[in-house]
Amino acid sequence: MREGAALAALIAIDGPVASGKTAVGLRLARELGYGLVDTGMLYRAVTWLALERGVDMADAEALIALAQEADIRLGQPTSDHAATLSIGGRDVTRELRKPAVDKNVSLVSRIPGVRQAMVGIQRRLAAEGKIIMLGRDIGTVVLPDAPVKVFLDASVEVRARRRHQELAEAGVSVTIEEIRADLEQRDEMDRNRHASPLHPADDAILIDTSELTLEEVVERVRQAAGVRA
Numbered sequence: 001m002r003e004g005a006a007l008a009a010l011i012a013i014d015g016p017v018a019s020g021k022t023a024v025g026l027r028l029a030r031e032l033g034y035g036l037v038d039t040g041m042l043y044r045a046v047t048w049l050a051l052e053r054g055v056d057m058a059d060a061e062a063l064i065a066l067a068q069e070a071d072i073r074l075g076q077p078t079s080d081h082a083a084t085l086s087i088g089g090r091d092v093t094r095e096l097r098k099p100a101v102d103k104n105v106s107l108v109s110r111i112p113g114v115r116q117a118m119v120g121i122q123r124r125l126a127a128e129g130k131i132i133m134l135g136r137d138i139g140t141v142v143l144p145d146a147p148v149k150v151f152l153d154a155s156v157e158v159r160a161r162r163r164h165q166e167l168a169e170a171g172v173s174v175t176i177e178e179i180r181a182d183l184e185q186r187d188e189m190d191r192n193r194h195a196s197p198l199h200p201a202d203d204a205i206l207i208d209t210s211e212l213t214l215e216e217v218v219e220r221v222r223q224a225a226g227v228r229a
């Protein structure tokens with residue numbers, strides 16, 4: 001985008017687990033005064049609700065009904081979350097990163113009817129404008145006309161190390177090997193699922209963040225969006 005051109009109203013950032021989307025999104029949203037929508041939270045919310053209600057993860061019909069009926073709302077960003085999230089008025093933000101949700105979210109997010117319901121919510125939020133949206137299929141499916149599309153990636157070693165550090169800081173003790181196995185399994189499911197698999201849009205800017213600092217990644221996304229520091 002030319003210098004001085006209007007800042008794009010929609011910035012799509014896709015990428016695999018722990019590629020740095022949330023850290024980059026939080027930084028940019030704060031700098032630009034944009035809203036931030038982390039779409040992974042929506043799939044996590046449906047997964048949490050299904051676990052809470054004891055819905056069988058193999059029962060696609062029941063999961064779709066849940067996704068269609070759930071009153072899911074995003075609130076304001078916090079220091080480490082893109083937003084708070086409530087279901088039926090109850091704040092469940094802290095529930096969404098629990099291991100049971102991690103373990104089951106790929107089973108829920110692969111169901112086309114669940115995705116359809118979540119994409120509806122995402123497009124309504126995007127219509128408000130000045131939004132940075134994070135996910136797996138934002139540039140390809142949710143907002144194919146977004147003027148700025150970025151795809152972040154990093155080696156599995158780097159992503160496992162980053163996630164390990166994050167968890168250690170949060171007081172969660174788990175080995176790098178366990179984290180790496182979980183990342184590889186989730187990558188595999190996200191990339192190979194039938195409905196909206198993870199892959200960069202043809203017109204996305206690819207950024208390998210393995211050797212870059214957060215500031216360097218933010219700077220590249222800023223450049224892609226036509227913004228100067």
Ligand code: DC
Nearest residue numbers: 039040041043105106109135136137
């Ligand atoms: O980004 P995350 O780890 O919070 O995402 C949780 C899961 O949701 C992940 O396994 C992939 C899925 N997801 C998706 O299928 N499409 C999106 N746009 C965002 C997340």
